[in-house]
Amino acid sequence: MSAGPAPAPPLPVVVDCDPGVDDAIALLLALASPELRVRGVTAVAGNVGLPEAVRNAGHVLDLAGVPADLPLVAGLAGPIARTARVADEPMHGAGGLGGLRPAVPPRAPAPGHAVDFLARQALADPGELTLLAIGPLSNVAALLVRHPDAAAALRGVVVMGGAARAQGNITPAAEYNFHADPEAARLVLESDLAVRVVGLDVTRAALFPLEAAERLAALPGTAGAAGALLRGFVLRYRARYGTPAVPVHDALAVAALTHPHLLGWERGWATVECAGEFTRGALVTDLRTPERARRTDVALTVDAAAFTALLTERLAGYAG
Ligand code: BDR
Numbered sequence: 001m002s003a004g005p006a007p008a009p010p011l012p013v014v015v016d017c018d019p020g021v022d023d024a025i026a027l028l029l030a031l032a033s034p035e036l037r038v039r040g041v042t043a044v045a046g047n048v049g050l051p052e053a054v055r056n057a058g059h060v061l062d063l064a065g066v067p068a069d070l071p072l073v074a075g076l077a078g079p080i081a082r083t084a085r086v087a088d089e090p091m092h093g094a095g096g097l098g099g100l101r102p103a104v105p106p107r108a109p110a111p112g113h114a115v116d117f118l119a120r121q122a123l124a125d126p127g128e129l130t131l132l133a134i135g136p137l138s139n140v141a142a143l144l145v146r147h148p149d150a151a152a153a154l155r156g157v158v159v160m161g162g163a164a165r166a167q168g169n170i171t172p173a174a175e176y177n178f179h180a181d182p183e184a185a186r187l188v189l190e191s192d193l194a195v196r197v198v199g200l201d202v203t204r205a206a207l208f209p210l211e212a213a214e215r216l217a218a219l220p221g222t223a224g225a226a227g228a229l230l231r232g233f234v235l236r237y238r239a240r241y242g243t244p245a246v247p248v249h250d251a252l253a254v255a256a257l258t259h260p261h262l263l264g265w266e267r268g269w270a271t272v273e274c275a276g277e278f279t280r281g282a283l284v285t286d287l288r289t290p291e292r293a294r295r296t297d298v299a300l301t302v303d304a305a306a307f308t309a310l311l312t313e314r315l316a317g318y319a320g
């Protein structure tokens with residue numbers, strides 16, 4: 001009997017994040033995805049300041065039971081061309097992790113700067129490494145500027161950010177990650193990198209329901225902790241928007257890498273508005289004019305039920 005084709009080797013990734021509840025869930029999902037090999041985690045200011053982003057990422061890695069030698073590296077403490085301003089977004093709760101404060105202090109970050117770490121990782125395996133960028137794009141833009149040779153060695157970048165056709169969430173025009181560092185987002189989208197954009201068009205169409213969070217919260221161990229994080233996230237979202245289900249933005253970006261067929265993609269030209277009084281941080285796309293096409297793929301549709309099932313199943317795996 002034929003053994004059939006060998007499964008594809010796991011894709012090496014570095015997760016660049018600003019945890020944030022949905023970043024925490026995204027990290028747990030990435031670490032539980034056999035399709036990926038997480039080579040490290042880099043932190044950037046966004047939902048919380050840089051020290052808190054590093055601390056929260058450390059807590060999540062501890063929660064996931066990841067060996068202490070997986071690099072966690074701190075990056076930029078603010079946008080590349082503006083004054084740093086931490087989000088006053090109440091959606092992530094106290095401290096950025098919905099009030100989760102483990103008694104044990106988190107692992108310490110590795111020495112050095114995230115941007116140099118990213119460069120070393122990219123150059124170690126040219127054409128192989130994917131960045132999963134789920135916070136403001138400050139670190140990724142700094143990589144392009146400081147280490148263009150390393151940026152050119154990336155396989156690609158999956159970005160959670162922007163709203164191509166949907167309304168924004170931080171202003172009517174802009175999504176939070178692009179608004180937080182619009183110059184960085186513009187540099188990334190206008191670069192030669194192969195960029196996949198997972199924005200509010202799809203994250204708002206793939207809401208994770210309260211019942212699924214409750215079921216996870218009832219499980220033991222880290223699965224239960226993930227469920228509790230999601231339950232708090234849904235409840236805060238419901239209090240604000242009246243919907244008993246929440247977009248787990250950053251986790252959908254992970255699924256977009258491991259299960260790209262769950263999303264409907266269009267390729268074209270994309271940039272980010274940096275100057276507009278009402279439109280700063282807005283994603284601007286032209287997905288109709290082939291002669292302007294660059295290598296930006298924008299997700300416009302999603303199989304919401306399949307995403308909920310995938311996220312639930314993988315987080316439930318942490319119950320042991
Ligand atoms: C993005 O903004 C942050 O608050 C979330 O973590 C996510 O990355 C959604 O707009």
Ligand code: CA
Nearest residue numbers: 020023134135
């Ligand atoms: Ca985030």
